[in-house]
Amino acid sequence: MNLRIITIAIILFPWVVFSQPELDIKPNRIEFEDLFNRIDKAYLINKGDQLLTIDSLDYNESNYIIDFEDNRQLPFTIVPDDSIEMNVTLSGFYHITVSDTLDTIYVYNDGINNPELLRVKIDFFEDEYGEFIGTVSDSLTPLINTRIYFFYNGIYLLDTALTDTLGKYQITLPQGEYTIAAEKDSYYVVFHDSTYDPFFAASIELDSGDVKTIDFNMLKIIDNTLSVSGEVIDSVNGSPFPEGLVVIRRGKHVPTKQSPELLQQDSLSAFAGFIKSDGTFKVNVQYESYYYIQAYTNYFLPGYYNDEGNASVFWQYADSVLIDSPVTDKNINLVRDSSYGGGTISGFVDFSLDRGQSDFEGITLLARSLNNSELYSYNFGKESGEYKITNIPYGTYEVIGQKIGIDNGISQIITIDPFNNQITGIIVNFNVTSVEDEEQIIPDESILYPNYPNPFNPVTRIKFVLSENEFTSLRVYNLIGQEVAVLVNGNLAAGSYEVSFNAENLSSGIYFFTLQAGIFKETRKMILLK
Numbered sequence: 001m002n003l004r005i006i007t008i009a010i011i012l013f014p015w016v017v018f019s020q021p022e023l024d025i026k027p028n029r030i031e032f033e034d035l036f037n038r039i040d041k042a043y044l045i046n047k048g049d050q051l052l053t054i055d056s057l058d059y060n061e062s063n064y065i066i067d068f069e070d071n072r073q074l075p076f077t078i079v080p081d082d083s084i085e086m087n088v089t090l091s092g093f094y095h096i097t098v099s100d101t102l103d104t105i106y107v108y109n110d111g112i113n114n115p116e117l118l119r120v121k122i123d124f125f126e127d128e129y130g131e132f133i134g135t136v137s138d139s140l141t142p143l144i145n146t147r148i149y150f151f152y153n154g155i156y157l158l159d160t161a162l163t164d165t166l167g168k169y170q171i172t173l174p175q176g177e178y179t180i181a182a183e184k185d186s187y188y189v190v191f192h193d194s195t196y197d198p199f200f201a202a203s204i205e206l207d208s209g210d211v212k213t214i215d216f217n218m219l220k221i222i223d224n225t226l227s228v229s230g231e232v233i234d235s236v237n238g239s240p241f242p243e244g245l246v247v248i249r250r251g252k253h254v255p256t257k258q259s260p261e262l263l264q265q266d267s268l269s270a271f272a273g274f275i276k277s278d279g280t281f282k283v284n285v286q287y288e289s290y291y292y293i294q295a296y297t298n299y300f301l302p303g304y305y306n307d308e309g310n311a312s313v314f315w316q317y318a319d320s321v322l323i324d325s326p327v328t329d330k331n332i333n334l335v336r337d338s339s340y341g342g343g344t345i346s347g348f349v350d351f352s353l354d355r356g357q358s359d360f361e362g363i364t365l366l367a368r369s370l371n372n373s374e375l376y377s378y379n380f381g382k383e384s385g386e387y388k389i390t391n392i393p394y395g396t397y398e399v400i401g402q403k404i405g406i407d408n409g410i411s412q413i414i415t416i417d418p419f420n421n422q423i424t425g426i427i428v429n430f431n432v433t434s435v436e437d438e439e440q441i442i443p444d445e446s447i448l449y450p451n452y453p454n455p456f457n458p459v460t461r462i463k464f465v466l467s468e469n470e471f472t473s474l475r476v477y478n479l480i481g482q483e484v485a486v487l488v489n490g491n492l493a494a495g496s497y498e499v500s501f502n503a504e505n506l507s508s509g510i511y512f513f514t515l516q517a518g519i520f521k522e523t524r525k526m527i528l529l530k
Contacts, residue, residue, distance in 0.1 A: 021052030035342025038090040046078040058106035128208035142167025151179040182216040197270040229282040230330035235311040240279020244297030252290035300334040339377040341393030343416035347426035401428040455527040470517040
């Protein structure tokens with residue numbers, strides 16, 4: 001009897017061993033070489049003959065962003081002899097220390113080897129640090145337990161500190177450029193240097209060994225009943241964000257001019273609040289009005305609230321909210337920022353007319369790739385009109401300027417490559433002068449402007465203005481007069497227009513573009529250099 005039982009066990013044992021899922025990770029080691037090589041991938045392969053479940057990951061979430069092909073969310077399954085691509089982005093590059101350069105990502109599963117390991121090697125790290133110190137007060141009274149927020153490059157929330165019983169704080173951080181804010185219950189969030197608008201917050205450069213003193217004087221909230229609250233949500237998986245910033249800015253869609261009663265002396269036009277660990281936010285405002293609600297969090301593009309619940313990067317797809325009481329459930333969906341590089345674009349914001357310093361308020365600058373139309377990183381325009389966008393991969397871009405109530409401003413085309421990755425002096429021009437109810441100025445005669453840039457490779461922009469409603473054509477010809485592209489062909493209303501011409505399929509040489517609108521006809525020359 002015992003011999004028979006043993007014999008059956010021996011026969012079944014191989015079946016038990018081989019009828020299992022088995023996870024294999026290829027490659028089992030990834031390496032990040034520099035700022036421009038911060039994204040890598042590995043494949044999760046089911047080598048077994050049963051369905052494999054990937055349960056969860058264990059890794060340093062402050063250092064990496066991990067996602068899977070087809071936006072799969074954990075847990076998910078892999079059939080035998082199949083694989084799933086796992087993308088790993090080194091997002092927290094700015095605070096990697098020497099102790100982080102060898103790391104491990106643990107992949108938990110129901111296979112033979114649980115967990116399976118993915119080794120990580122990082123070839124660069126931060127070893128230079130400085131210190132911030134300061135005091136937070138309400139006029140002359142120190143404020144204890146005030147939280148101080150430190151944004152690296154103005155957009156990445158790196159760390160926080162709390163004030164002590166004397167209203168003082170102290171923190172050691174990696175060298176770099178920071179935007180700093182203070183938050184305390186019953187007070188408006190304030191940024192350095194004494195502004196309530198993060199767009200105008202002064203940046204501080206922290207060098208190795210520096211001790212920078214940044215003090216804050218906070219303003220008591222006037223009316224606790226005027227507020228807006230909600231959640232900030234990942235538009236892909238529906239999960240809330242545990243940290244970030246929400247900005248409330250006056251405006252109405254379609255925008256209208258502010259009524260005189262809202263322009264009271266010492267009134268604020270923008271307010272900010274921080275996202276709590278459960279993804280919720282609440283921001284108080286000073287006066288009843290219509291406001292736009294915009295959210296920011298690490299590694300995602302900024303987004304506006306809209307009634308449909310869509311992820312809206314641009315204000316044109318947002319909806320304003322009347323805040324005349326406690327307003328709730330205004331949730332904001334965000335989309336991933338594609339940035340993983342080390343390039344920088346900086347320059348100035350410009351307006352067609354001399355509009356005054358206040359017009360620089362509330363401008364967001366975004367880098368848009370002309371290679372795939374994706375948005376890569378963003379930052380804010382400052383009170384001086386300056387801006388700087390960081391962490392951009394190699395490629396060809398244009399900078400888009402966003403200001404509520406004005407058509408987008410667009411820069412010239414910029415290419416970031418290994419030989420030129422720190423681009424300066426790029427102007428973002430808001431050509432449309434109509435803000436809210438102002439009318440667009442129409443010239444007496446139609447105008448065809450030179451293309452920009454010229455020479456170009458392979459994309460250029462052509463701007464023209466029509467004085468009247470006309471059937472309009474804009475065509476491109478080669479040197480021997482052959483038509484190679486039709487950019488416009490139809491009825492257009494009087495006004496300003498700008499079109500993009502992509503000559504990727506054409507050879508280098510001289511080309512001509514001709515605008516014909518009614519009796520108006522003009523031709524200009526452009527040069528394609530590849």
